[in-house]
Amino acid sequence: MKVLVTGAKGQLGRALVATAPAGAEVHAVGHADCDLTDAPAITALVHEVAPDIVINAAAYTAVDKAEGDEETARAINADAVATLVAAHPGKLVHVSTDFVFDGQSSRAYRPDDSRAPLSAYGRTKAEGEDHLRPADLLLRTAWVYAASGDNFVRTMLRLMAEKSALNVVADQIGAPTWATGLAKTIWGLVGKDASGTYHHSDAGVASWYDFAVAIQEEARAMGLLTEMIPINPITTAEYPTPARRPAFSLLDSSKTRELLDDGYTHWRLNLWHMLREEKALG
Template sequence: MKIIVIGKSGQLAWELAQLSTPEHEIVCFGRDDVNLEDVTALTNMLHLHNAAGVINASAYTAVDKAESDVENAFMLNAKAVGNLAQACKALAVPLVHVSTDFVFHGDKGSPYLPSDKINPLGVYGASKAQGEQLIADIYPERSAIIRTSWVYSTHGNNFVKTMLNLMASKPELGVISDQIGSPTYAKGLAETCIACLNNQVIGIHHYTDSGVASWFDLAVAIQNFGLELGLLDKRIAIKPITTAQYPTPAKRPHYSVMDKASLANALPEISLTHWQEQLKAMLTALKVEREAQLAFIN
């Protein structure tokens, strides 16, 4: 069984590549490898590689930049997604597409259901919402849309690694405390995407690690585990600040916790782990990677 991943350099694509086995080969294609604007090229690529399933891990994720780069955001997050759905439909290949909590406004105050009305605040969320709609219109019979949030990994750029770097170099930090969501280790998300293909899951579902946090809560946990694991050598002050104190080009949902019951029903074998446990697992893996790099250099 060969699974084709659209996306090559991102966190999720990297974690998916680590799951490749001789029995379940996972091959990643970046934007330089295939033209996402050409349905025929996509279809030919999937046919050539005898794809048994496709996971779309490619996205325009620069939330603030998207506000001024609207055309490119919609091209990658909407048009390319529709093209991929057409290619998969032509070959009857199941598709798993990863979406985002940013399709929601953030004013509900309780966990969002997959069926709740979407109302994105900015270009990024709107482009991802359009991508979801194109899949639902084109290929609902063999596609799954998995919404996730606050994704991090040992690979690539993300909040966790940025915080570690800032904590090592700054005397104090101010971190937003009035945006509430659920952090997600990309490794668990990757495993869930594979399980969705294997179990022929369809429809819209939500996946994050369990539990709820603010960015401030996450930063505090990063520091605590970082000190415990020896990734940090000193404690600094972390102060809660409001969204208003840290203005950005794009508005973000204040509350984007998502209900994961439908996915738990579709995949009984998937057990959700609390975000703090997953964070410690990622930081432990990061420590091992860094130690291996140092040993190689020396």
């Protein structure tokens, strides 16, 4: 099975390469290999590699920057998906986001729930989803992090080492997702020849404040931090950002778990695994 993976330098792209199953011939490409705003370059790459499957792990993920740069976000998050679909007759596995929802649900979002994005990032990701064919695979996820990546966990570790106290938003609710677990789920779905829409995030529920508290506790116990600092819960209104974020974006991944029969892993356990990797990296 020959697989083309885009976004190879990102958190998920690296995890996909690291967890690829035996027998998968992975061709991983990053921005330096192919500019996803360049449709002819995308088409040429797909024709050159001639993969059986394309996993599109690339995205414009600068949520706040996208508010003033929606054209570029659309080129990467939507137009590039259309180009991949046109160039590749086989299955496209596309990774999307909880930001396609408006956060008004009273329960975890199911794969077939209506979308109502609040931000430019969310709109462009929803547009990308609309380019997929029935035989393609769409997997939505949320709050992704990994060792050595640019993410909330590593930002918190840095700030906890630098600051005497932190304020963290406590009224946005979801669940973190370890990139390694997400990658394994993608490969599992590929192995099942799944198509349609699925969700994946780690089990459990958290606010960003809950997540920050857990990061500090686990990192201190592991020796990544030398002392504990106060972490204060604040509201979204007290921390305004250019992009509106869903207040509630928990994803229902029961369809995914039932298909793969792999059980649920709580986000705090995966946080512990990630921090062990972070410590090993020095």
